[in-house]
Amino acid sequence: MKGEVKNRRDKIINAFKEKGYRITSQRLAIFDILAKSDEHPSVDMIYKQIKKEFPVTSLATVYKTIVAVKELGEVLELGFSDGCNRYDGQKPYPHPHLICTVCKKICDPDLESLEHVTEELRKESGYKIDHHRIDFFGVCPDCQG
Amino acid sequence: MKGEVKNRRDKIINAFKEKGYRITSQRLAIFDILAKSDEHPSVDMIYKQIKKEFPVTSLATVYKTIVAVKELGEVLELGFSDGCNRYDGQKPYPHPHLICTVCKKICDPDLESLEHVTEELRKESGYKIDHHRIDFFGVCPDCQG
DNA sequence: CTGCATGCAAATAGTTTGCATGACG
DNA sequence: CGTCATGCAAACTATTTGCATGCAG
Numbered sequence: 001m002k003g004e005v006k007n008r009r010d011k012i013i014n015a016f017k018e019k020g021y022r023i024t025s026q027r028l029a030i031f032d033i034l035a036k037s038d039e040h041p042s043v044d045m046i047y048k049q050i051k052k053e054f055p056v057t058s059l060a061t062v063y064k065t066i067v068a069v070k071e072l073g074e075v076l077e078l079g080f081s082d083g084c085n086r087y088d089g090q091k092p093y094p095h096p097h098l099i100c101t102v103c104k105k106i107c108d109p110d111l112e113s114l115e116h117v118t119e120e121l122r123k124e125s126g127y128k129i130d131h132h133r134i135d136f137f138g139v140c141p142d143c144q145g
Numbered sequence: 146m147k148g149e150v151k152n153r154r155d156k157i158i159n160a161f162k163e164k165g166y167r168i169t170s171q172r173l174a175i176f177d178i179l180a181k182s183d184e185h186p187s188v189d190m191i192y193k194q195i196k197k198e199f200p201v202t203s204l205a206t207v208y209k210t211i212v213a214v215k216e217l218g219e220v221l222e223l224g225f226s227d228g229c230n231r232y233d234g235q236k237p238y239p240h241p242h243l244i245c246t247v248c249k250k251i252c253d254p255d256l257e258s259l260e261h262v263t264e265e266l267r268k269e270s271g272y273k274i275d276h277h278r279i280d281f282f283g284v285c286p287d288c289q290g
Numbered sequence: 291c292t293g294c295a296t297g298c299a300a301a302t303a304g305t306t307t308g309c310a311t312g313a314c315g
Numbered sequence: 316c317g318t319c320a321t322g323c324a325a326a327c328t329a330t331t332t333g334c335a336t337g338c339a340g
Binding site: 026077078079080081082083085098100101109110111112113114116117118120121124125126127128129130131132133134135136137138139144 | 222224225226227228231243245246249254255256257258261262263265266269270271272273274275276277278279280281282283284285286290
């Protein structure tokens with residue numbers, strides 16, 4: 001098991017250690033939430049959740065920690081211009097999202113046909129495509145009717 | 146020619162008139178830029194451009210006007226979390242964009258295969274898909290090498 | 291021990307808003 | 316001429332930053 005990564009949480013911890021970044025209880029709490037939650041939490045959601053079990057944490061620390069996790073490529077930031085960025089610590093690489101415009105739930109659809117789109121674009125544009133951001137907005141089954 | 150819409154500018158003007166919104170010289174200047182520019186300008190770019198020929202215009206008016214044009218569905222807002230939203234007055238409906246990460250140029254690629262993706266998603270997710278936001282990031286030919 | 295991480299508060303930046311004045315229709 | 320649009324400045328909000336203190340390594 002030596003050096004083996006069991007889960008996303010450990011992956012993030014290792015990335016921090018390799019960089020010589022310190023492991024603090026605040027950071028661990030943030031890693032936990034990023035690694036475990038599949039709801040694509042916002043900074044505020046993370047902050048509120050941490051406050052419950054660990055009341056002595058500041059918003060600034062949450063922000064600073066997320067910046068570091070981002071730098072290490074261990075979280076995907078879904079920036080929204082209305083000031084409610086969301087974070088995906090489970091799949092830190094670009095992938096499409098499906099967003100309910102009513103309950104704001106965000107989930108990860110499987111979209112095999114997406115490969116073709118990227119390929120088509122690469123061929124025809126002459127761009128060196130690096131990453132993408134693909135969001136579909138609609139009303140989820142729970143919020144319909 | 147009566148009532149006929151010659152171009153995007155007139156389309157926007159008509160939309161304003163139908164709503165009983167007034168046509169001012171500031172608004173006309175903003176419509177012009179939205180309708181003519183294919184560079185997906187930011188509010189600031191619009192503001193600076195207007196200032197040249199029409200020095201007595203305020204940023205607030207640009208913002209307020211764009212809000213109105215958005216409400217009428219005559220401009221597409223490309224919101225970015227880093228606070229540099231861009232606007233597309235030529236094609237006010239959702240469509241994919243190709244963004245150069247070096248020079249920040251934004252262009253509209255043709256992507257026929259995108260239809261399949263939306264269809265696949267509609268079928269498999271159960272969501273009522275309303276709109277989407279699709280950005281590809283990379284380095285354009287001009288900025289390569 | 292040494293320096294990086296924390297918490298607090300102040301600073302930042304894009305956008306929005308309130309209000310008095312001005313001009314469209 | 317009444318009402319809505321404008322310009323200014325202040326308010327807002329998510330995020331960032333500076334600095335003194337605290338704790339990881």
